[in-house]
Amino acid sequence: xxxxxxxxxxxxxxxxLIKRDASGNDLIVLDVLDASNFERRGIHLLDGLGGLYYLxxxxxxxxxxxxxxAKPSDNPRVNERSAQLRFGTVGKDPADWVxxxxxxxxxxxxxxxxVLRIYDIDGYSWRELTxxxxxxxxxxxxxxxxxxxxxxxxxDYFAGDPYWxxxxxxxxxxxxxxxxxxxxxxxxxxxxxxxxxxxxGWLEWANGQxxxxxxxxxxxxxxxxxxxxxxVPLTPNGPLQPGQEFLVQTYPTKPRVLCRDDSLAGWxxxxxxxxxxxxxxxxxxxxxxxVELVGGSATSQITCYMPRRxxxxxxxxxxxx
Numbered sequence: 001x002x003x004x005x006x007x008x009x010x011x012x013x014x015x016x017l018i019k020r021d022a023s024g025n026d027l028i029v030l031d032v033l034d035a036s037n038f039e040r041r042g043i044h045l046l047d048g049l050g051g052l053y054y055l056x057x058x059x060x061x062x063x064x065x066x067x068x069x070a071k072p073s074d075n076p077r078v079n080e081r082s083a084q085l086r087f088g089t090v091g092k093d094p095a096d097w098v099x100x101x102x103x104x105x106x107x108x109x110x111x112x113x114x115v116l117r118i119y120d121i122d123g124y125s126w127r128e129l130t131x132x133x134x135x136x137x138x139x140x141x142x143x144x145x146x147x148x149x150x151x152x153x154x155x156d157y158f159a160g161d162p163y164w165x166x167x168x169x170x171x172x173x174x175x176x177x178x179x180x181x182x183x184x185x186x187x188x189x190x191x192x193x194x195x196x197x198x199x200x201g202w203l204e205w206a207n208g209q210x211x212x213x214x215x216x217x218x219x220x221x222x223x224x225x226x227x228x229x230x231x232v233p234l235t236p237n238g239p240l241q242p243g244q245e246f247l248v249q250t251y252p253t254k255p256r257v258l259c260r261d262d263s264l265a266g267w268x269x270x271x272x273x274x275x276x277x278x279x280x281x282x283x284x285x286x287x288x289x290x291v292e293l294v295g296g297s298a299t300s301q302i303t304c305y306m307p308r309r310x311x312x313x314x315x316x317x318x319x320x321x
Contacts, residue, residue, distance in 0.1 A: 013031035016117040018107070018114065031043075044088040048083060051085075052129065055311035055312065082157070091150075115129070166197075174299075178291075187294075201280075206247045216302055219290060224280075
């Protein structure tokens with residue numbers, strides 16, 4: 001049975017704090033108010049947004065031992081985010097305040113990731129950042145905590161991945177929508193990919209449950225000239241079998257492949273395979289990428305996921321330029 005999500009809802013929310021499990025399921029979702037509503041019951045983000053806005057970049061400078069001056073590197077360094085956030089809790093009575101505190105610290109823990117989601121001014125669009133506390137907070141009060149059914153806490157946070165992520169876009173290709181090639185065994189189709197963000201986009205691929213041996217060939221995104229990348233066959237030990245469905249992640253530092261049946265030593269071959277190409281920023285015109293399937297069944301399908309990475313929690317859309 002799927003675990004239920006514990007929610008704290010508030011119609012005045014501007015942010016959310018989210019606790020997720022390793023599979024990406026939301027376990028706790030807390031609506032968070034801003035400082036202007038601190039008299040209202042709930043959890044509040046009082047200040048600290050300054051460290052969340054600009055992507056922390058530095059310009060490396062290359063110097064020669066004997067050459068004059070210096071040369072700027074063509075590859076700016078993207079650093080982690082590390083700053084402070086200040087939270088407050090307000091309860092309608094002492095017991096309710098204790099419940100607000102309990103919820104806040106169930107999500108924010110030293111040694112555990114939490115997700116901070118910021119909503120746009122429209123109240124619906126959002127982007128989120130994964131953070132982790134660097135140390136336990138220092139109480140911001142001279143009196144006993146909760147004496148007025150309120151408390152304030154300053155936390156030092158760290159975000160190893162400094163990018164903000166919006167909702168995933170995805171495209172699913174079914175074998176029934178693919179064209180059987182003259183060899184009688186290969187099906188060929190296309191998926192359209194795009195990237196409206198201000199950052200590189202790394203594709204992810206996952207197939208559906210299979211009932212017959214199968215071999216998928218997926219593209220290495222798009223080349224610098226926006227032509228489709230090479231086809232990469234997912235065949236570590238020949239055709240895969242039912243139960244060996246996969247998730248392929250092309251981001252360089254993520255596990256290359258996750259497999260439902262992890263007993264295959266041959267998957268190590270694919271884990272060492274490199275995908276060279278991301279989607280470039282500001283790719284508003286979709287590019288059609290070829291996909292091939294050998295074998296499978298009438299219900300075979302593959303989904304291309306397009307994570308949306310942004311430098312800031314608002315703005316950056318290329319159509320605004």
